[in-house]
Amino acid sequence: MVGKQMRNAVISRTPSWLGKNTDGQAYLPRVQDTTDSRYRLSTAVTCDWSQFQKLARAGLTRYDEDADLALRRALALVRGRPFTGIAPQRYAWAEPTIQEMVSAIVDTAHELSERCREAGDISGALWAARRGLLAAEESEVLHRQVFLAHHAAGDIDALREAAARLTRINEELMGGVDMETETAELLRNLLPRPVGRVC
Template sequence: MLGPIDIKGASGRIDSSRRSAAIELTVFLALNPGVDHHAIDAALWPGRRVDKGLRNPVISCTRSWLGKGLDGKAHLPRVQDTGDSRYRLSSAVTCDWTRFQRLARTGLAQHDEDGDLALRRALALVRGRPFTGIDPQRYAWAEPVIQEMVSAIVDVAYELSTRCRETNDIPGALWAAQRGLLAAEESEILHRQIFLAHHTAGDIAALREAAASLAHINEQLLGGVDMEAETAELLRNLLPRPITRAR
């Protein structure tokens, strides 16, 4: 989910006309385990009156597509086999977001090499902005969690970039900030991390290039937005002033 939606390891087949709904159902259940059919209806078909004739074929096709684990159990168990008549994926199905959260908790709590490594592993899971490329007519239910993901990625990227810069690991500081920008290219708090890293390294040319990149991004947003005051002030302090000579 931390980039274009992708499901790996599905062992069955599915008709192309069912694939989009099956992917959305799988993602929804990964983020909302233990829901009833009313929640599924509201997520996948918002505002529509849904009956079994619409819902059940999608669930059945998804179950067949996801297949079974090594233990022979379905990755999407039948609701009557769950014990509480709720829909959930089997424990064998994992997702990058839950792994990111686990690594982030560990890394943010530990200010040592192990903590830094956990943060790096979390950021390595980021492939782009969460839920990139989804059908704009679908996934309305996901908007709050997308914002949560973006915010968490930015926080982790900022923390790791800061830790690296404080230990003079400039490549590490740049990598962390740039990884966060994959998810939120407009995040000026991460652009400031890049400016500071280049300045620490004494690379003024790279600093100017990074400042120009942010200016270009801001020009593309909503027809053009102003740079944050804190960012502008930082650049004024970091960039050398032109030399003026009196005649």
């Protein structure tokens, strides 16, 4: 429970944190400047997470060019892992929300990557998977999409490089984790087997 004194201190600082629009109107108007004496953010304040959710919903419920464009526009909003660069102790309350955001980004990236690959758009498939990896570099479901796209393009060198990148990421996670069985199996199927020496 937040005490009244703490609440008032935060509310008094928030307008300066948020600033003003080009007309000089505060993004969080003073309560005495509102019609109902309630704190309310200006309608000009938007959130890229809300935009992402709206675009992803529109794209995931249909299968057409407009739906794919909505998914692409959603993923274009992804710049990295949510809440990166903030003091973790200050935003510990946000951890469940962060996990929800990361899951939604991964699901959206996976869906668009798969759609693109199935349509023969390899560069689109790679772009979608890589946008998702910005938020969850450890997501093997997205790494598998990268592997499949490189294989579909016939770029074995890029496939090997992508597999090595995942290995490095896994080695850095919690002192090292094994590759998922499905990922290892996929790589065994996609990478050419070394040619044995003839005696």
